[in-house]
Amino acid sequence: MLTYRSVDADRYVMDVQHPHEALESPEAEIAVVAGALDALQQAGILAHTRYDEARFLAHRQAVRELFEIPWTAITPRMQRLIWAINAIAQPRNLLAAGVFCGNTFISNAGAAVGPGACYTARNAIGVEIVPAEAERAERNVRRIDPTGVARVVAADAVTLTAQFQEPIDLLYLDADGAGGRGKGVYLDILEAGWSRMPEGALILAHNSVNCAERLKYYLEFVRDTRNCRASVNVILDREGLEVSIK
Numbered sequence: 001m002l003t004y005r006s007v008d009a010d011r012y013v014m015d016v017q018h019p020h021e022a023l024e025s026p027e028a029e030i031a032v033v034a035g036a037l038d039a040l041q042q043a044g045i046l047a048h049t050r051y052d053e054a055r056f057l058a059h060r061q062a063v064r065e066l067f068e069i070p071w072t073a074i075t076p077r078m079q080r081l082i083w084a085i086n087a088i089a090q091p092r093n094l095l096a097a098g099v100f101c102g103n104t105f106i107s108n109a110g111a112a113v114g115p116g117a118c119y120t121a122r123n124a125i126g127v128e129i130v131p132a133e134a135e136r137a138e139r140n141v142r143r144i145d146p147t148g149v150a151r152v153v154a155a156d157a158v159t160l161t162a163q164f165q166e167p168i169d170l171l172y173l174d175a176d177g178a179g180g181r182g183k184g185v186y187l188d189i190l191e192a193g194w195s196r197m198p199e200g201a202l203i204l205a206h207n208s209v210n211c212a213e214r215l216k217y218y219l220e221f222v223r224d225t226r227n228c229r230a231s232v233n234v235i236l237d238r239e240g241l242e243v244s245i246k
């Protein structure tokens with residue numbers, strides 16, 4: 001199992017109701033995320049590690065000013081990491097499952113839409129099963145992206161992923177449902193989209209650390225090289241992100 005772990009991951013703690021508060025110096029945050037991107041490049045998951053700092057900061061500022069976020073577990077390090085992975089991989093079609101108020105979704109889609117956009121995507125779709133949450137997430141996203149490329153729909157991510165007809169270049173997993181077969185729903189969603197994920201597609205799974213037990217079957221699947229070419233558990237905070245390449 002491949003792991004990238006920052007030395008202070010356990011001590012890096014945010015207040016989930018105040019996600020915009022700085023927890024460390026910008027230099028420290030940039031260095032930790034650079035270490036993670038290096039590990040992903042070494043594993044063959046990313047082609048390079050460069051991203052535009054000014055665009056990332058424009059994205060961060062727009063989210064701070066325009067999004068209604070009741071709470072989020074996405075730490076500033078995680079926000080930067082997810083945005084950078086998208087900015088580097090530039091997925092044409094992105095699906096994000098279990099987006100709650102949309103903060104995780106826009107951390108992905110913000111590389112393609114809004115003031116931090118650095119490429120043009122075809123579709124960036126966030127899926128949220130609770131209609132009221134999906135509505136709030138959609139309201140938030142509309143404030144940043146007037147184009148409609150990024151959008152949030154109220155649906156079960158397993159169903160929507162199964163019905164999505166185009167190639168899925170990046171799948172972000174954050175849905176906390178139990179799954180139809182008594183396991184974390186991540187694997188159900190991944191299996192629903194698997195046949196439309198091209199070789200080289202990326203899969204990002206939040207909570208690879210604090211929900212590792214519940215995600216046991218999912219993590220076994222992506223860490224099996226018969227399924228995914230490589231998979232790295234990126235531990236830069238207490239939640240973690242498993243990053244895998246098909």
Ligand SMILES: C[S@@+](CC[C@H](N)C(=O)[O-])C[C@H]1O[C@@H](n2cnc3c(N)ncnc32)[C@H](O)[C@@H]1O
Binds near residue numbers: 101133206
């Ligand atoms: C814990 S929240 C994610 C929050 C995110 N990590 C953050 O910090 O902002 C998980 C979301 O997944 C949604 N969800 C659960 N099962 C789902 C499913 N099958 N399809 C779509 N959304 C789902 C829940 O309603 C919830 O809003």
